[in-house]
Amino acid sequence: MTIYQARTDRELIDILRKDDHEAFNEIHERYFEDLLKSAYNILRDRDASMDVVQEVFVWFWEHRQNHHINSVKGYLLTAVKYQSSNHIRNGKVRENFRLANTETSFTVNEESLELKELQSIIKSFTGSLPEKCAEIFRMSREEHLSNKEIAQQLGISEKTVSGQLSRALNKLRSDLGKMHFWMYFFM
Known part of the structure; x- marks a missing residue:
């Protein structure tokens, strides 16, 4: 276990504000898979989901000085959901999204409720x-x-x-x- 793995999210954010790449890498390691699953649940396209998660992490690093976050996971998941909806809205995956939705029967699931809430x-x-x-x-x-x-x-x-x-x-x-x-x- 590295020193960063033993740190809480709040501690990592404090360290991240000091331009510490290892703190960023630890946050990335902790939440990458969850963020990718969340994006994929919305987009149903692995490449687009990877792009969205990458965009979120780039933005997260670029704005590291301004983070005052209580829940890193919640913050990043919200960012992924927002970025995924932008991806759809901007037409980057709109055709795939329409096809996926017309081929399956409508079911109310957690992701669609979250998107509606957003x-x-x-x-x-x-x-x-x-x-x-x-x-x-x-x-x-x-x-x-x-x-x-x-x-x-x-x-x-x-x-x-x-x-x-x-x-x-x-x-x-x-x-x-x-x-x-x-x-x-x-x-």
Whole structure:
């Protein structure tokens, strides 16, 4: 057993903030399989699931200085579920997702309930945004319009659209990170 394996998640986060690669590697080792299973339960595509988990871990490392987390596993699972839904929404696995869902009978399972809960939280979050920001966010995420299409429809610049989306996504990430009950929901 290494010194890192004996550490709690909270201790690892404190060490990680000091740019310690071994702390990151230990977190990766502890939760990689669980995150991959979670992504696969949503996406039903191993390669896409690997991509999602990799994206989450890259983001987790890049933002290591800002982590104030009570449950590392819950935090990472939430990030994987959100990133998986983005993957679907952005069409990266949309066709495979549709085919998988039409070939199987509908059953209520834990993953679909979690995804619906996440979608509900995002919808509630959208209502808390300033009106124009919320409209841009909805057009991007629900209507799947490009920044250029949104800019044309609203008569604003693409840069404004991009800025508003960045603002909304940063607020969403921040809000999800603060939602302790949400993190415990996935434990």
